[in-house]
Amino acid sequence: MTAVDPRAGASRLRSDQVDLRVDLGPLRLDNPIVTASGCFASGREIERFFDIARLGAVVVKSLTLEPRGGLPTPRMAETASGMLNAIGLQNPGVEQWLATELPWLQALGVPVVVSIAGKTVAEYRMLAEYLRGQPGVVAIEANISCPNVDDRNVVFACRADATREVIQQVTRVATVPVFAKLTPDVTDIAGIAEAAVAAGATGVSLINTLLGMAIDVETRRPKLAAVTGGLSGPAIKPVAVRAVHQVHQALPDVPIIGMGGVRTVTDVAELMLAGAKCGGRRHRDVRQPAGRHRAARGAAALVR
Amino acid sequence: MAATAGRCGATEEVLAYRRIGAYHSLTFVAPDMAERARPGQFVSLGVAGGGTLLRRPFSIYAVSRHGPWAGTIEIVFDVVGPGTRWLSGLVKHDVVDIVGPLGRLFPMPQQQVGCLLVGGGYGAAPLLYLAQRLQQANLRVDIVLGAATQDRLFNAIEAKRLSASAVFTTEDGSYGTHGRVTDVIERMFKDGGIGVVYACGPMPMLAAVSRVAQRHRIAVQVAVEEAMACGVGVCMTCVVPYRRDGDVANVRACVEGPVLNGRKVVWDEIGRQPVGDVATGDTATAANPALRP
Numbered sequence: 001m002t003a004v005d006p007r008a009g010a011s012r013l014r015s016d017q018v019d020l021r022v023d024l025g026p027l028r029l030d031n032p033i034v035t036a037s038g039c040f041a042s043g044r045e046i047e048r049f050f051d052i053a054r055l056g057a058v059v060v061k062s063l064t065l066e067p068r069g070g071l072p073t074p075r076m077a078e079t080a081s082g083m084l085n086a087i088g089l090q091n092p093g094v095e096q097w098l099a100t101e102l103p104w105l106q107a108l109g110v111p112v113v114v115s116i117a118g119k120t121v122a123e124y125r126m127l128a129e130y131l132r133g134q135p136g137v138v139a140i141e142a143n144i145s146c147p148n149v150d151d152r153n154v155v156f157a158c159r160a161d162a163t164r165e166v167i168q169q170v171t172r173v174a175t176v177p178v179f180a181k182l183t184p185d186v187t188d189i190a191g192i193a194e195a196a197v198a199a200g201a202t203g204v205s206l207i208n209t210l211l212g213m214a215i216d217v218e219t220r221r222p223k224l225a226a227v228t229g230g231l232s233g234p235a236i237k238p239v240a241v242r243a244v245h246q247v248h249q250a251l252p253d254v255p256i257i258g259m260g261g262v263r264t265v266t267d268v269a270e271l272m273l274a275g276a277k278c279g280g281r282r283h284r285d286v287r288q289p290a291g292r293h294r295a296a297r298g299a300a301a302l303v304r
Numbered sequence: 305m306a307a308t309a310g311r312c313g314a315t316e317e318v319l320a321y322r323r324i325g326a327y328h329s330l331t332f333v334a335p336d337m338a339e340r341a342r343p344g345q346f347v348s349l350g351v352a353g354g355g356t357l358l359r360r361p362f363s364i365y366a367v368s369r370h371g372p373w374a375g376t377i378e379i380v381f382d383v384v385g386p387g388t389r390w391l392s393g394l395v396k397h398d399v400v401d402i403v404g405p406l407g408r409l410f411p412m413p414q415q416q417v418g419c420l421l422v423g424g425g426y427g428a429a430p431l432l433y434l435a436q437r438l439q440q441a442n443l444r445v446d447i448v449l450g451a452a453t454q455d456r457l458f459n460a461i462e463a464k465r466l467s468a469s470a471v472f473t474t475e476d477g478s479y480g481t482h483g484r485v486t487d488v489i490e491r492m493f494k495d496g497g498i499g500v501v502y503a504c505g506p507m508p509m510l511a512a513v514s515r516v517a518q519r520h521r522i523a524v525q526v527a528v529e530e531a532m533a534c535g536v537g538v539c540m541t542c543v544v545p546y547r548r549d550g551d552v553a554n555v556r557a558c559v560e561g562p563v564l565n566g567r568k569v570v571w572d573e574i575g576r577q578p579v580g581d582v583a584t585g586d587t588a589t590a591a592n593p594a595l596r597p
Binding site: 039040041045046049069070072074076080081082090225234 | 355358530540541544552553554559574575
């Protein structure tokens with residue numbers, strides 16, 4: 001199988017399966033379970049545990065223009081019902097990924113959502129250009145929770161104007177729907193979502209990690225080498241539910257991919273009841289790689 | 305790979321819990337894992353208690369493929385936090401969620417060479433498992449085990465049984481040679497006959513052993529100890545700077561390791577910002593400063 005037609009969902013459905021299809025604007029997925037970016041690596045690692053072709057889509061780890069080695073260790077600190085991480089977007093770079101990783105995912109026939117991360121608006125546009133017409137890529141997720149080096153390292157998604165600028169540039173060149181992944185570390189997340197949609201985003205992915213910090217009181221040093229990091233895990237799930245709810249209230253027609261601390265069927269259902277069209281799992285892959293498909297069926301049953 | 309889906313993870317029953325010196329050991333009935341496990345590999349255990357969510361990785365200490373309980377695997381651990389405290393409370397018939405065997409194994413020597421096994425603390429555990437395999441292959445095995453104190457030397461009796469010679473060091477001099485493992489391996493290298501070193505223990509020890517081995521141009525394979533979150537290669541937490549293809553890359557201890565070529569690990573760069581790399585977090589701090597209240 002080479003190309004995945006976003007509308008070809010029905011052909012992957014067996015007669016003994018329940019219809020779990022979801023529509024995210026023009027994008028149709030077989031079921032509402034997707035991976036959350038950053039917890040999937042290339043997919044080969046996870047394929048040992050379950051058949052990833054059965055996912056609604058995979059959202060790959062954020063790609064950057066150049067390969068990145070990432071931040072020094074320690075990169076992770078466990079916290080109450082969660083974890084902090086500061087990985088630094090370690091990835092092989094978009095060119096290498098297109099050459100070695102995308103063909104493997106294409107062969108599995110699973111729809112691929114590519115997460116992109118840039119340091120400048122121009123980098124986001126260039127990344128979107130690399131992805132033009134790539135078979136199997138059904139959407140772009142713009143990870144705009146990155147510091148903008150052209151604006152004193154202010155995170156793009158913390159400002160409506162920067163969000164608009166990035167999404168405009170990405171949607172201008174993209175050949176597939178674009179989703180903006182937003183940080184909850186803002187005063188008015190609905191306002192940022194509105195800016196993204198006004199700039200051409202098909203929908204939004206909510207939420208990215210929350211910025212956090214932990215200190216080892218014995219050594220008096222931060223637990224992460226990068227000092228601060230992103231908080232994930234069940235600890236942040238209520239924040240995700242709240243963000244999805246707020247954006248859905250403000251923009252009821254905009255498709256939302258919900259994520260943040262999702263572990264169980266009930267968690268996916270909760271995000272969907274708050275207004276999300278589908279649920280991404282981040283923490284679950286780290287803690288419990290197997291058993292995702294079970295979640296898909298359960299979620300549909302609960303929401304219907 | 306789809307055929308193996310689901311085979312890496314299972315809920316397994318505790319067959320035995322026991323103390324080994326200052327350490328704890330758990331044996332699980334896990335026939336499938338026992339069949340596939342090799343020295344140097346690890347398993348990751350789901351733990352409960354205290355709001356902990358992440359799995360805990362442990363080297364495999366012993367494997368029994370036959371016997372009345374079918375296949376079993378045994379791990380060794382030290383109680384250092386809520387996760388390991390929870391594990392130390394398990395009793396026979398309790399069940400634990402285990403994923404494994406994971407990671408790269410200790411490669412066996414391709415020629416008949418003498419093997420020196422160097423362990424720090426309970427880092428000795430996977431080495432004793434390896435020693436069995438090396439002995440079965442008719443290779444000479446010498447063992448050096450070090451620890452801070454005598455009670456933290458792991459299973460000295462077993463080390464003696466599995467080797468042609470076993471040397472012990474303690475930092476307080478309570479048992480064996482007063483000092484560290486590097487104080488005795490230098491002399492052993494000079495005496496000759498050692499073709500490969502296998503080491504497991506704290507990172508500073510692995511760095512020191514690798515440097516000595518490199519100086520004597522002896523192959524060295526180390527099982528590194530890095531904090532892990534997923535243990536299966538997706539989260540990029542447990543990376544180690546490693547020379548590869550003329551460059552330095554952050555390789556994952558859980559997938560490319562935990563056994564790595566000690567001469568290729570860039571020990572000085574562990575925990576440091578790689579040169580020329582761009583920090584992408586919200587702070588570009590290379591060093592990790594002490595905080596003042």
